[in-house]
Each structure stands twice: as C-alpha cells, then as structure tokens.
Amino acid sequence: MHCLRLVTLVFIVAFVSANTRGCGKRHREGFNSNKDNHNLQSGGRTRTYAVNVPKGYNDDLDKEWPLIIDFHGNGGSPEKQYENSRYYKYTQGQEYIVVYPAGVEKHWQGPSYAVKGVNDLAFVTDLLEHIRDNYCIDNNRLYASGKSIGGGFVDILACSPEGNPFSAFAMAAPALYAETNPKFKCPYKRAILQAHGTKDQTIPYEGSSSGKGGPIPFILEWVSKWGKRNGCGYQDMKTLIREGDGYKLFTYSCNGYNKIVQHYQVINNGHCWPSTSRATTDGRRDYCGPYLFDYTPRVLEFFSRWNKQNAPSNQ
Numbered sequence: 001m002h003c004l005r006l007v008t009l010v011f012i013v014a015f016v017s018a019n020t021r022g023c024g025k026r027h028r029e030g031f032n033s034n035k036d037n038h039n040l041q042s043g044g045r046t047r048t049y050a051v052n053v054p055k056g057y058n059d060d061l062d063k064e065w066p067l068i069i070d071f072h073g074n075g076g077s078p079e080k081q082y083e084n085s086r087y088y089k090y091t092q093g094q095e096y097i098v099v100y101p102a103g104v105e106k107h108w109q110g111p112s113y114a115v116k117g118v119n120d121l122a123f124v125t126d127l128l129e130h131i132r133d134n135y136c137i138d139n140n141r142l143y144a145s146g147k148s149i150g151g152g153f154v155d156i157l158a159c160s161p162e163g164n165p166f167s168a169f170a171m172a173a174p175a176l177y178a179e180t181n182p183k184f185k186c187p188y189k190r191a192i193l194q195a196h197g198t199k200d201q202t203i204p205y206e207g208s209s210s211g212k213g214g215p216i217p218f219i220l221e222w223v224s225k226w227g228k229r230n231g232c233g234y235q236d237m238k239t240l241i242r243e244g245d246g247y248k249l250f251t252y253s254c255n256g257y258n259k260i261v262q263h264y265q266v267i268n269n270g271h272c273w274p275s276t277s278r279a280t281t282d283g284r285r286d287y288c289g290p291y292l293f294d295y296t297p298r299v300l301e302f303f304s305r306w307n308k309q310n311a312p313s314n315q
Contacts, residue, residue: 021132021133022131022132022133022134022135022136022137023061023062023063023064023136024061024062024136025061025134025135025136026058026061027051027053027057027058027134027135028053029053029054029055029056029057029058030052030053030055031050031051031052031082031088032050032051032052032053033050033078033079033082033100035048038050038051040126040127040130041126042122042123042126042127043117043118043119043122043123043126045104045118047101047102047104047123047126047127048078048101048102049078049099049100049101049102049127050078050079050082050099050100050102051097051098051099051100051131051135052082052087052088052097052098052100053097053135054088054094054095054096054097055094057097061136062136063136064136064137064138065095065096065097065135065136065137065138066095066096066097066137066138066141066142066143066303067096067097067098067099067131067135067137067138067141067142067143068087068096068097068098068099068143068144068145068303069098069099069100069101069124069127069128069142069143069144069145070082070085070087070098070099070100070144070145070146070150071100071101071103071108071144071145071146071147071150071151071153071154072084072100072102072103072106072146072147072150073146073147073148073149073150073151073173074106074107074111074148074149074175075106076106076147076148076150076281077102077106078100078101078102079100080281081100081146081147081150081281082098082100083279083280083281084147084273084280084281084282085098085145085147085273085296085299086275086277086280086296087296087300089296090296090297090300092297092300092301092304093296093300096143096303097131097135097137099127099131101123101124101127103120103149103150104118104120107149108120108146108149108150108152108153109121109153109156110149110152110153110156110175110177110178110213111149111152111175111177111211111212111213111214112177112213112214113212113213114213120153121156121157121160121162122162124144124157124162125162128142128165139165139308140167140307140308140309141167141303141307141308142165142166142167143166143167143168143169143170143303143306144157144158144163144166144169144170145169145170145171145172145299146170146171146172146174147171147172147173147174147273147282148172148173148174148175148202148203148271149175149213151171151172151173151174151175151194152171152174152175152176152177152178154169154170154171154174155169155171155174155176155178155179156178157169158186158188158190158192159178159184159185159186159187159188160188161314163188163190163314164314167191167303167306167307167308167311168190168191168192168193168302168303168305168306168311169190169191169192169193170192170193170194170299170302170303171192171193171194171195172194172195172196172272172273172274172295173195173196173197173200173202173203173271173272173273174194174196174203175202175203175211175213175216176203176216176217176222177211177213177214177215177216179217179222179225180214180215180216180217181214186229188229188312188314189229189230189231189260189312189314190226190229190230190311190312190314191257191260191261191302191305191306191311191312192226192260192261192262193261193262193263193298193299193302194219194223194262194263194264195247195263195264195266195273195274195293195295195298196219196263196264196265196266197266197267197268197269197270197271197272197274198265198266198267198268198269199268199269199270199287200269200270200271200272201270201271201287202270202271203216203271204216205218205219205265206218206219207219207221219263219265220250220263220265223250223252223261223263224237226252226261227252227254227261230252230254230255230257230260230261230312231254231255232252232253232254232255232260232261233254236252236253236254237250237251237252238250238251238252238253239251243267245292245293246266246267246268246269246274246290246292246293247264247265247266247267247292247293248264248265248267249262249263249264249265250262250263250265251263257312260312262298262302264293264295264298266293266295267292268290269287269288269289269290269293270285270287270288271287272285272287272288273295273296274288274293274294274295275288275291275293275294275295275296276291276292276293276294277291277294278291
C-alpha cells in the first residue's frame with residue numbers, strides 16, 4: 001500500500017512538473033518574431049517561430065495559458081498568418097498564447113511540392129516541448145489552426161498520433177492533398193472546424209484531380225468523412241442556412257458530442273481566411289470578398305468548448 005501511494009505521488013509530482021515547467025519566466029508581451037530568440041533544433045534543421053504573448057502575461061508568472069499553434073499558408077510566414085487570423089484583435093483571443101511556426105521553404109508536409117525529408121509532425125512535437133519549457137502552458141487546452149497548406153497540415157496533424165495532445169483543430173481553405181492519398185489513414189476521433197469559400201480557385205470547393213500539390217477532395221465529402229470518423233451518420237448532420245450573413249453551416253453531433261464537426265460554407269468567398277475586415281493579409285485580396293463572414297471569433301468559440309476532459313480521447 002505504501003509503495004502504491006509512493007508511485008502515485010511520484011506520478012502526480014512528475015505530471016505537475018511537466019505541466020508547469022515553463023512557468024516563472026518573463027517574456028516581452030506582444031508579437032515577437034526575432035528568429036535569433038525564437039528557434040529550436042528539429043530533424044537536423046534550425047526551425048523558427050513567432051509568438052504572441054498576451055497582455056498581462058507577466059502579471060502572474062504561474063498562471064497557465066491555453067495555447068494555439070497557427071500554421072501559415074503556402075509561401076506565407078508567421079508574420080502574415082499573425083495578420084491573417086488576428087487572434088490578438090479579439091478579447092477572447094487575448095486569453096491565449098499563440099505560436100506561429102515557419103515552414104521549411106514556406107511549405108508544410110502534405111503536397112507533392114513539399115520539401116523532401118522534412119517531418120513537420122516531429123517538428124510539432126519538438127515545438128510543443130520547446131514552448132512548454134519556456135512558457136506557462138495549460139496542457140489541457142492546446143489547439144491547432146491553419147490556412148491553405150497550413151490548414152491541410154492541421155488535417156494531417158489531426159489524423160496523426162502527434163495530434164493527441166491537442167483538444168481541437170480549425171482550418172480555413174485547407175489544401176487537403178493528403179486525404180486523396182490511398183495510403184493515408186485516419187483512425188482518430190477529433191473536434192474539427194473548417195471554413196471554405198465556394199469560389200476558391202486554388203483549392204476548389206468541388207475538388208480537383210489536378211491540384212498544384214495533388215488531387216483535392218470535394219469539401220462536403222471530406223466533412224462527412226470527419227463525421228464518420230467521429231461515429232456520426234448522415235442522420236446526425238444538421239444544416240443552418242444564413243445566406244444573408246454569407247454562409248451555410250453544416251454540423252455533426254453524435255455520441256454525446258455536440259457539433260463535434262462544424263463546416264462553414266462561405267458563399268462566393270475565394271481562397272481566404274474569411275474576415276469582415278479588409279485589413280487582414282487575405283482581406284486585401286479582392287477575391288476574399290464579400291466581407292460578410294468573420295471566421296476568427298468562430299474559431300475562438302469552438303476552441304473554448306473543448307479541452308482534454310471533454311474532447312475525444314485517442315490515447
């Protein structure tokens with residue numbers, strides 16, 4: 001009995017230590033992208049990232065903060081993605097530490113044009129450990145988001161064991177090349193949010209057999225596939241039509257999970273992170289109008305609903 005209590009105590013102490021090992025360290029609040037200070041070794045490469053430290057972080061160095069890792073699109077950068085998702089502009093978004101990693105040659109694994117030999121899944125694991133070592137992170141509230149090929153990589157992450165630490169995943173206009181690979185497997189249940197424009201010419205909503213990085217699935221078929229992965233059937237799908245607000249919403253709820261899969265079909269929007277503002281990275285592009293639908297607050301609301309206690313357990 002004494003041995004059992006000792007083992008239990010050691011486990012609890014080890015968990016607490018791992019969960020809070022980055023606490024007590026001060027950081028400059030706001031957006032930080034200095035590559036000399038924000039890098040790590042992964043897969044034999046020096047990988048870099050930017051981070052937005054919320055206002056008030058240094059007021060309580062033992063407070064644990066939820067984390068979002070946000071992946072840029074093809075040819076993008078941490079700085080561009082920071083101004084695309086703009087989590088920092090929202091009161092709810094200011095409650096998160098947000099990390100913006102940089103892809104090797106501005107790509108992520110998944111498409112045929114990705115840099116050969118780069119394992120971005122291993123990089124996510126290394127990055128997560130690095131952030132835990134340096135920031136005060138709430139391990140019960142870890143999330144991943146991304147746009148275009150960054151969104152496609154978030155899908156790959158959700159379908160991989162490296163995605164197990166995360167509670168929910170959000171994508172905008174994801175380049176879902178991996179999903180058409182016959183060798184691609186996805187044995188996991190996940191909380192999934194996605195938005196896709198019906199006028200997307202880069203990753204067409206209706207799919208394509210000849211995308212830049214490979215074939216692309218029909219988006220609604222991919223959404224239904226995630227419904228099935230979570231144990232839902234066609235009868236579990238609901239549709240909310242809000243054309244005046246620029247979207248149709250498709251959701252799956254089943255097995256005690258309310259709206260575990262959500263898909264916003266953004267009407268007449270292009271290859272964009274949808275926004276009502278023209279000031280975002282994508283918002284400056286004409287094909288990202290009409291500016292009726294703001295995706296970021298939907299992402300934040302979705303993330304706020306999920307944590308390691310109520311998200312599907314795949315471990």
